[in-house]
Amino acid sequence: MTGALDLDRYAGHLIRRAEQVHTSLWSKFVSEAVSSQQFAVLNALRQSPGIDQSTVARLTSLDRSTAHHIVRRLTAQRCVNRTGDLADRRRTLLALTAEGRKLHASLAPAAEKINDELLAVFPDELRSEVLRVLARISQR
Structure with a gap:
């Protein structure tokens, strides 16, 4: 019989915990009404209107x-x-309305702030490496 695992050594467990921290910060500092996934859609349409x-x-x-x-x-x-x-005619193109652009603009500074907050636990010289590792994991 195998003993209990030390979950603090397992990437999936730590990623889930990090996501919980992100969600908590998002709700507290960005929006309780607009999720980070909804913001991601707003941001994609802000960056690439007409997709x-x-x-x-x-x-x-x-x-x-x-x-x-x-x-x-x-x-x-x-x-x-x-x-x-x-x-x-099979495709529908999407773009932000004036209200959507206003909502995105109101949320973006706080989204940047919590990103900085999440990365603040790392020394400045490691932050780009942390983002590179997370990007690599997310591309699997």
Whole structure:
């Protein structure tokens, strides 16, 4: 029989705990109403207006179903505008409305602040390496 594992030595456990810290900071300092995933969609559309929902899902690392629900919610809140693609009638193109741009602008500074807060536990010279390692793990 195997004894109990030391979960503090397991990447998945630590990533889950880090996500809990991120979620707590997000709720406290950014928004209780807009999730970080919703912000990711707003941010993708701010960066690349006129993209389709599949591209939003890819850029935000969300599955297509989750991206669809978020886009529907943001559309209902009048933050996202949907228009048919004249070149391909099967596609719907997405862009932020004025309200969506205003919401993104109101959240972005706080999102940057909690990113800085999360990275503050590392010395300055290690922060880019931490981000590189996290990016590598997330690309699996």
